[in-house]
Amino acid sequence: MKDTRITKTVRLVPLFLFILYTLTAVTVILFGIRIYRNVTERSSLHADENTAIAYIREKIAAHDTEEAVSIGTFHKQEALILKDEIEGNTYLTYIYAEDGSLKELYVKDGTDLNLVSGTEILPIASMDLQMQKQDLLKLTITDLNNQVEAAWIEIVCGGEQE
Amino acid sequence: MRKRPSSASLFLLELIASIFLFVLAAVLCIGLFAKAEARSKAASAHETAVQTLSNMRSLIRTSETEEEMKHLLTEAYPDLTSDDQNMQITVSDSADRDIVFTLSYVMNEDMLEAEITAKTDPNEEIVSMQIRHRMDGDEQ
Secondary structure, X not given: OHHHHHHHHHHHHHHHHHHHHHHHHHHHHHHHHHHHHHHHHHHHHOHHHHHHHHHHHHHHHHOOOOOOEEEEEEOOEEXXXXXXXXXXXXXXXXEEEEXXXXXXXXXXXXOOXXXXXXXXXXXXXXXXXXXXXXXXXXXXXXXXXXXXXXXXXXOOOOXXXX | OOOOOOHHHHHHHHHHHHHHHHHHHHHHHHHHHHHHHHHHHHHHHHHHHHHHHHHHHHHHHOOOOHHHHHHHHHHHOOOOEEEOOXXXXXXXXXXXXXXXXXXXXXXXOOEEEEEXXXXXXXXXXXXXXXXXXXXXXOEO
């Protein structure tokens, strides 16, 4: 009688261990899922605005020469205009927001192209440009989730607002 | 005469050994996950700190007077607090952690010498920056 009880208990041990194994496995998987979700949410929260700001900051730094940076319009759309002089010809880079994207268009001055001709850089809802001072640009980017990020960019050689 | 172990005991021993190894691996995994979470939080705080420092640097370097610098910084960061030659700005990063930026500066005639430090709540310094700027607009 006693032997039978011991045998039954011994048989239950593997079952108990299996349950412990399953619970630990599920806990580890759930913990991993939570961490992964947090990391991806955090990295994507302001990713588009921050990337757009960093991109425009670098573009301005690369063109920071006299009268090369200005804010104007391109087919009635507000745009950052960067000017390059190459072998006596003027080339313009237009950076603007259109149809849910930040776009860039590099053209020879006088070339007639429209807004859709620009190359898509990344998805954003809108971009607002404002010269707070002659050498200080305020850039506001709104992403597709309506997250707003503002940045102030120094233009050493001075910018212009048309 | 020695008794041979039964196949049930051997099975149990094998099960215990494999579960022990599994638990060891699980503990290592949890440790690595926790480290990944901490690194992600630190990266998020660092990104916010660098972005804010770049903004503050632009605002300071384009100022021509001390008053203008205060005005530009207050306009950009309305919750800025200041006393004498110290200013504090608190910005939340994407992990909702507060980052406190402290700007300390001295004016030597028209030369501004400033230091900005970014710290998280338990006074853990993330990044700092020193700026020297002549307030008549010339840069150093």
